[in-house]
């Protein structure tokens with residue numbers, strides 16, 4: 001088995017094609033990506049450039065056509081890695097309370113599963129409640145998902161993604177369905193969660209301001225074939241604020257990212 005020590009996540013000369021023959025889609029051309037432990041990397045680019053494909057490769061949902069994917073120094077799938085995930089749709093279970101939804105990974109993911117059965121439920125409950133308090137949902141633990149707004153559901157979904165202290169947090173457009181004000185509130189909450197826990201984060205987003213606010217690096221991709229065309233460091237001090245997003249340096253970063261995506265699309269207009 002191949003091992004790799006240096007980066008927490010590494011795509012080493014990976015290509016990925018879906019399907020075969022006439023229906024084959026080359027989703028990723030030769031791609032290299034290295035993400036250090038505790039780093040926060042955003043993937044941005046036009047629709048269909050392969051952002052979600054990279055997340056699927058890193059979680060082991062699909063296998064690279066060529067090349068290797070390493071997570072925690074081992075080929076993906078070789079060793080279980082604690083992963084937390086959040087998507088555009090919060091996907092909470094409607095028949096469980098918010099607290100029980102947040103505790104779900106502790107019932108499923110080893111080693112917590114065994115500990116849960118061994119009656120550490122009270123401790124786990126406190127852990128879920130502390131997280132809910134950190135994201136401003138104190139007092140909502142006993143409610144059901146249908147009783148919460150979209151922004152509150154997404155906060156709960158972040159708690160569920162983090163409750164088992166994942167080494168790797170995968171976020172696929174987690175705030176894409178929310179209004180701008182709620183989204184900005186959640187950026188602050190996610191930054192706070194990341195600063196206190198420091199998981200390695202891969203964030204897929206179409207929102208360049210979101211990428212610049214949250215990430216330490218923004219990887220810009222282009223489509224057909226999908227590839228990373230630029231890896232931009234983002235050096236603004238933490239904790240970042242919404243005011244920072246109006247500074248000239250931040251505006252010029254998002255402008256540059258936008259120009260890269262416009263040229264990657266091969267056009268002069270950008271829809272979003």
Ligand SMILES: Nc1ncnc2c1ncn2[C@@H]1O[C@H](COP(=O)(O)OP(=O)(O)OP(=O)(O)O)[C@@H](O)[C@H]1O
Pocket residue numbers: 018019025026027045046047048049050051052053054226
């Ligand atoms: N299961 C599949 N079968 C065939 N083609 C696929 C499959 N999944 C993705 N693709 C194709 O692979 C390419 C990359 O898809 P992917 O979903 O990774 O892009 P993306 O950058 O996440 O797009 P979006 O921003 O629209 O979500 C696209 O051309 C897509 O149509």
